[in-house]
Structure formats: structure tokens, C-alpha cells
Amino acid sequence: MIFGFVVIAVNLALALIGPLIAPFPVQAPVGASLTPPNATHWFGTDVSGMDIFSRVLAAPRVDLTIALVSTAVAFACGVALGVLSGFFAEGTAIARFFSGAIMRAADIFQAFPLFVFALALVGFSGPSTRNVIMALAFLNIPFFLRLTRGAVLQVRSRTFVEAAICAGNSKLRAAFVHVMPNSIAPALVHFSTTIGFSILLTAGLSFVGAGVPPPTPELGLMIKVGAQNMMTGQWWTALMPGLVLAVTVLAFSVFGDNLRVFLDPTSRR
């Protein structure tokens, strides 16, 4: 819990002030090419002479923004669609049709391998921060949708939903005021995990050249540039950003697990 919380807090802080506290400019050569870690350049420099430590400090502003915004969009759309498709899974013929249509659409999008699909979306719309966000958001909607729908299907059969309708709620109001708060926990837990994996996916897209354009300080780009030097013995170029990436993803995952316990009113006393 503490580990996840601390790493996430550091990440958020860096996203706010990272570029300001970086000891060197983050997008310009500041020393000799491929200097090993030393007192001046703590993580060494890369092939074009940029300070890796400074760039790692600046990276959360790009990575975390992309991950947070895309996940938030996916969460909002996925939960709303999940509530609708779950709540109206049985009912009039029209309701059942739309509920089914939402699910089939999700099936189709999930049939593509995640990474390839993201690659295609960004490739189609051109590499830019905005397009990466859109692609990741779109990609993550089906996961939130399924999680929420599953929970809604359980919750909607409980009597308090009928009781709410007796109390004068319209069906739509009952769905969003009574059913949604009681079925949102799985999606919330997934929210944190998804941020972690979105960072990973962002880095992956950059790594294959379909992400943010260089020389933006972004972990995937740094790993990509550094990977070529790994072969020739300059390990620090890719290892340092790689470790930061791994720790960040892990932290969000751990945090998500703790969140689940916290969100469950029966396990919290």
C-alpha cells in the first residue's frame, strides 16, 4: 500500500514540476555522447548527449498525462455503456437490441490484439499526443464496459432496484442513481491498473515509432533510442528508463488492489 502510494505520489509530483527541477535541459544535448553514470550525469547521457536523469524526471508529464486522460475517458464511456447494456439486458425488444449491439461492438474491438489495434489507430490518425490518448481511450472502453456490465447484471436482480422503482424512480434514474454506485467498484479497481498499463502501452507505441514524436522526453522513446546502445555495452541508456517504467506500472497495480478493499463497504469497518 505504502509502496504504491509513494510511487504514485512521486509520479504525480513529477508530472507537475518534473521539467522544472530537472538539472539539465531535457530536449537538448548537454554533454558528451554516451557518458556512463557519474556525479554530474547520475543516469549517464544518451547517444545524442542528452542527460537521461533529467529526461526521466520530465517523462511523467507526458506519460502520466496520456495514461490518466485516456483512462478517464475510457472509464466514463465504459461505465456508462456498461450500466446501460447491463440494466437493459432484459426488457423490451428495443432495449435488448441495443444492449446486445453494445456487447457485439465490444466483442469486435476486443477480437483484435490490443497492441496491434493501438498501432493501427495511431498509424491511421498520425502520431501525436492527442491521437495516442484517443487510441488508448478507445481501446480501454470494452474492459470497463464488461466489468461494469457484469456487476450490473448481479446488482439489478437485487430487490432494492425494484424498491427504487416503487419509490418513483424512472428506470434510467434507478440505473444511474442506485445501480451504478453499487456496481462501480470493479471498474474503479481496474482504473488504477489501467493507468499503469496505459503507461506501458504508450511506451510501447513510442518504442515501435507510432507514439509521441522524438525528442519528447518519454520513457518508451528513451528505451527505443537506448536499446541500440545496449548491444554495445552502454547499459544505462535503456535500463534506467526501463526500471522507472516497471516500478511505475507495478505501483499502479498494487494501488488498485488496495483500492478494492477500501471501496468495499462491508470489508471496511
Add this chain to the structure above:
Amino acid sequence: MTTLLEVRDLTVAFVGDRTTRAVLSGVSLSVADGEVLGVVGESGSGKSILLAAILRLLQPPWQVLGGQVLLRGENLLEQDERRLAALRGKELALALSNPRQHLNPILTIGRQLSDVIRAHRPIPHAAALAAAAELLKSVNIPDPVLRLQAYPHELSGGMCQRVILALAIANAPKLLIVDEPTSGLDVTVSVQILDLMRNAVRKLNSGLLVVSRDLGVVANYCERVVVMNAGRIVEEAEVRRFFATPQNVYSRKLLHAAAAARDADLASSGASPVLLRTEPQPEHPLPSASEPLLEVRDLMKRFPVRDGRVLTAVNDISFAIGRGEAVGLVGESGSGKSTVGRCVLRLIEPTSGTLWFKGQEISKLAGTGLRKLRAKLQMVFQDPFDSLDPRQSLSAAIEEPLSLTTDMTRGDRKARVADLLQLVGLSRDAASLYPHQMSAGELQRVGIARAIATQPDLVVFDEPTSALDVSVRADILNLLRDLQQRLGMSYLFISHDLTAVRRLCHRTAIMYLGKLVEVGETEELFRTPSHPYSRALLSSVLYPDPAQRRSPFLLSGEIPSPIDLPSGCALHTRCPMATADCARIEPALEEKAPGRQLSCINVAPERSKTQ
């Protein structure tokens, strides 16, 4: 009669890492040949531990610290596993409740029976199967040879309980031990099972040890009673003496609670625990008959199931409820009574038929009109915990119908919520609590407050007390009666609890497989039920009073599936009075006497004898 089982000074403890806690202290009891002994006590009294100790099934951390369990003088506590295996099933047999869990789901019934038979008798498989078929026949399972091939999931709960009983008596045990034999079964089925059980031990001249929380079962079937509380036997008595003059304080409390379930006046007056034989009617007179408040005409509800077949839950029923009238709707599970309630509130759409409320047809209302209607037509649900939003505080729950269907200001609503809490007997502090912080009884009060918040004309109660403990049940029924008298609402009270209906309702309608079979004034109907199903249902009630043992009027078999309804009268497959015509003619619900409607081609209602 010679002593069959004798338990002497049995002491069992829970031996933990640091603590040792006695769960049975010096328990002694005995069962003679052919005797039926009842062991009663609430959950946690040590009944189950006692059973496990007698059968030597105790596992650590429970340990027997002292005493003897003598079966015909042989101390079971000293026998080794091999001897115990020979005794269990042969001399001592156990029949448990929850039959589905105690049958192996992947073996056929025949295999499970023949296994038990062959464990004690070295006979060939084919002979064992033949014996198994005989056993199934003896517990009244139709087509026994065919059923040998069946798996437990293919049988109904009542059938599984019969199989459990067949397994227990397979080797003609000297002592049969049954644990909560009827929990989860419908009343007309559970009396059949109890009768079977008693007849089986009579035939074998075996002893029967019945463990039950249900004093009705004990009063009707046992000869002696042992009362357990906190691991001790607090009273042992002959059954009539026990129910007439219980000696122990705890026994009196138990009887009191059972009596309270029947008669809340007794509980509130704190009078002697002697049971009242007559039940008070609703005291308030019925307002003179005018235009009915609710009228249900030709209501039909069908659900499509797989393979294009249709489940008929409600089959063409009509009834009316007058202003200020409480009408009970009774029937066993699967009779469609809850579906009727949900149709009346338009929570589900009727397949056909019309509903009229205050002279207006409500079966076609939709949208705002329907939501407005619900302010005047409310419902209280069975499970109070499940029917409240866990993330809504109780005051918010009670306030919600007010803010959605009335124009009251925020301040007025708060004041009304406070009034309502007081009206249902809750303190103001309860308002800020959440459902998981309250007990079931308190939550049901909240459910009632919520339902009456908008001053409805009619409240539908769907089994409002069946999820509650016996003592709480009486309080809630008192509250309901009190509220009806004070506020003049009409009730549609759906329940399988006949005693509750008798106490609360002016008129009662009895339902079987989606049809109303008999409707009449509650007291008259209960005193002189005319329809064969009404007679069977009412005679299935086991009163906790040996002087009131039921006069048996048995239906055979189980309730048929509502998917393939029997032709003609739905009851003809089980009815002892059925004639050839019953399978052909579908009887209509007709007024056979003033105020009494009946749907049977063979009987006419008796004249009410007195009053």
C-alpha cells in the same frame, strides 16, 4: 421398552491453541426402542455438536472430554473406526436437512442407494438395485425403477429429501437421527416427509431422534422432548407436559416466542406461556362495501422458457380489494402469489388482463402517470436487507419517494421522515445509519416507513416476515396491524405464513399453481376450508401444541411444474377426491356461499358451524 441409546454426562470442548471452551457440559439423554425423542434449541445451543459426538464424527478442534455414548450398552466412544463403520448406516443412521447438498451430484440415485446397501450386506449389484427400488417405493417416489437412473439435480427438493430418508433407512437402523428434517420444504410436502419418517421407524420399531428448531414438528411428532441451551440440557419432559407446564425459564422463553409468532398480544402482555387456542381476528370492522379500491380482472402472466415452452405463473385470476381491507394471498412456493403482487404494481407486465385502481385502469399507464400512481400503490419486500440500497442512508431511503413523487419542500420532507421513523418505532438516530449497521427487523421497519411515506391507499406486502426471526416477526405483524388501523390503508398481504395471514387479514385468497382455488372471510375460511387444497394446506400447519395435533388431510406427491400444467383442475394429480371429470373440466372460481368463492367441481362449502 428397552433403552436403545444412552448418553451419559457427555462433555465436549472446543480446544483452541490457547483456550478450551466447553460446548457440551454433562449432557445425558436416552432413547428407547420405538421412541421418538425431540431435541430442541436455538442455533448455537450445541445440537449439531451432540449429533456429531453421538455418531463419532467430531473433528478437532472439538474433542470429547468425558462421558459415554452407549448403544445397547456398547460405548461408541471406545470403538475403533472399523467397528464404527460397521455400526454407522446399519445400527445408527443419519438423515440431514438440505438434501441436495448431501447427495453426491455425480452419482445416480440408484448407485448411491446400492452403495449403502452393499456396505452392510454382501449381495450382488443387481439385487441391491432391486432393494433400492423397493426403498424408493417405500418413501412414495413414483416410478422407482426409472428414478434409479436419475441424478440428484433431476429431482425436486422434496424428492431429494425422500431419497435421503431412503438412504437412512436402507439397512433398517435401530436408531434414526434426523437433523432439521423439513427446512426448505413446502408445508404440504414437509408433512408428508415427517409422516413417512415416523411410519418408517414405527415399522422397524427403531428409535428416532429428531433435532429441530421447529416446536411445531416436536409437538406433532415426538413423545419426549429435551431442551438444550448453551451446551446443557435444561429440561427433559413428556411432550404434553412440556407444552402444558414447562419447568425451565429458557423453555418458557422458547415456547413464548413460538406463541408470539402466533399471537402477538400474548407477547406484548407478557402473560403466561400457555398457548392461546383461538386466534384473534383483525379487530376493526370492515368499512361498508363500496367501489373496490383495486380490481384485478382476468390477470394472466406467462414467462417464455427454453424450447419455446411457456411457464404459466398466474393463470387467469380475478379479485378485488376494498378500501381499508386487508386481503391475504397464500400459497406454497411456485404458486404465483408473488407474481400477482409484482403485476399489481406493474413491476412486471401482465401478459393479459386489466388492473383497475380507484376506478381508473392502470394496466396501460406508462412513464410519468405510472410513477405518480406508485405514490398511492406501494410495496414492502421480503428481504429487508436486499431491498435497501446499501449506499443510501436510511433517511435518504425514506425521503426518496417523497422527493420524487411529491412537491414537499426539503424541510417538510425531513420532518416527515422523522415522523415516519417514530411511527414505525425507530429512534431518530437511526436516520443517519446505513443498512449494514442495522438488524433485519429494524430494516424491515425502514422498508415499511418508506412504503407508507407517500400515504398510499394500498400496500402490497410480499412475504414481509419470512426473512425474520420468530420473535421479531411478531413485532412486525403487530406494527402492520397497528398501522392499518390508524391509517386505514388497504393491504394485499402475500405470505405462506398462515398464522400471520389469519391475524392480519379480513379476507383470504388461497392460490395453487397460478389459480385462486378458494376465497373467503379469513376466520370462516380457516375454520371450514372447503377446497381440497385449502384443507390440505391448512391441515399442514404444525401448531406448537400437542393438544392441537393436525388432523391429517394429505395430498400425494409434489407440486407439478408450472411449465406443463396438468389438464383440467391443476390439483387433480395430487387430490384424494379427484374423479375422472377433474382431469377434463377446468373448474371456475364461483360463489358457492355468501362471501365464499370456490373452484372445485366436487365440493360445496360447509355451512359455518357457529357464530
